[in-house]
Amino acid sequence: MSGTDQARRAFFDRLAPTWDSAGPPPAATLARLDALRPLIPLRSGDAVLEVGCGTGAVTGWLGDQVRPGLVTAVDFAPAMIAAARARGVPADFACCDVLADELGAERYDAVFCMHVVPHLRDLPAALARFARALRPGGRLIVLHLDHWERINRFHDSLGPPVAGDHLPPPDAWPGLLRAAELMLARLEDREDLFLLTARR
Numbered sequence: 001m002s003g004t005d006q007a008r009r010a011f012f013d014r015l016a017p018t019w020d021s022a023g024p025p026p027a028a029t030l031a032r033l034d035a036l037r038p039l040i041p042l043r044s045g046d047a048v049l050e051v052g053c054g055t056g057a058v059t060g061w062l063g064d065q066v067r068p069g070l071v072t073a074v075d076f077a078p079a080m081i082a083a084a085r086a087r088g089v090p091a092d093f094a095c096c097d098v099l100a101d102e103l104g105a106e107r108y109d110a111v112f113c114m115h116v117v118p119h120l121r122d123l124p125a126a127l128a129r130f131a132r133a134l135r136p137g138g139r140l141i142v143l144h145l146d147h148w149e150r151i152n153r154f155h156d157s158l159g160p161p162v163a164g165d166h167l168p169p170p171d172a173w174p175g176l177l178r179a180a181e182l183m184l185a186r187l188e189d190r191e192d193l194f195l196l197t198a199r200r
Ligand SMILES: C[S@@+](CC[C@H](N)C(=O)[O-])C[C@H]1O[C@@H](n2cnc3c(N)ncnc32)[C@H](O)[C@@H]1O
Pocket: 009, 012, 013, 051, 052, 053, 054, 055, 057, 074, 075, 076, 077, 080, 096, 097, 098, 099, 114, 115, 116, 119, 120, 121
């Protein structure tokens, strides 16, 4: 792991204790997910990999959508995973760097990335790893509850190590997905939302 990425992991570790109180109220986030549910391709019985689960704020919601399927929720910041585990929701939690650790092959029906893609140090490599971890026909879901430009400006305003952590603009995604052998299924680019779904 590069020095920048170690700094990024330490950054998220430091934020873990205050993460849930720093952003929008958790109930409001879950209400937005409920409203977006028809656009989010999760099915009962799915095995889901939640990438960068943070404190597990939406892990329980994911589990409810796929029950009796299971959620594997991973994050590379140990303090985030400790906070997520402490919630006691039924999921497999693991401290894992999705760019370095084994994710498995054809193991998941869905890979769910909420508010994490800008922070992945090598997005093309991450997408290729997610494609490999998906079963044929499996779905990648990239979700941000804000406009992509506002997200990028916000990260830049924070300074190192997350300044420059950008969500690629909508027109960059078809090429990024093609290179990972994923097919774009839907892209919602709205004032308060970025939602992308793709298929393996
Ligand atoms: C902005 S937070 C989002 C947390 C959660 N998904 C949410 O919406 O509240 C991004 C998370 O991604 C994690 N992360 C960044 N790079 C990662 C990597 N390479 N592997 C695993 N987790 C990573 C960070 O530790 C952090 O907890």
